[in-house]
Amino acid sequence: MVTCYLRYIIDPFKLKEFENYGKIWIPLVERFGGKHHGYFLPSEGANNVALAMFTFPSLALYEEYRAKSFQDPECIAAFKYAEDTRCIISYERSFFRPVFE
Secondary structure (H helix, E strand, O other): OEEEEEEEEEOHHHHHHHHHHHHHHHHHHHHOOOEEEEEEOOOOOOOOEEEEEEEEOOHHHHHHHHHHHOOOHHHHHHHHHHHHHOOEEEEEEEEEOOOOO
């Protein structure tokens, strides 16, 4: 199991656009076999940092999702939405494995 952690630097004046972007991606990730844990928008503190996390059963399945997402019309539209609205300034992606009892 692998969890993808995304840390976004967003335009704080385009929070609604970024929230819409997140709502677009949640069902797309799940359609490709991932479990989305949500997008986390600024509340207190920094007004330009947002997070997202989702899990795939393996890194190989995540990589398969990534490859397919670049060919999928709905994913391509989501990428274009972010580009057109410029709600995302930058992002970084990290991977973690969960530890349970």
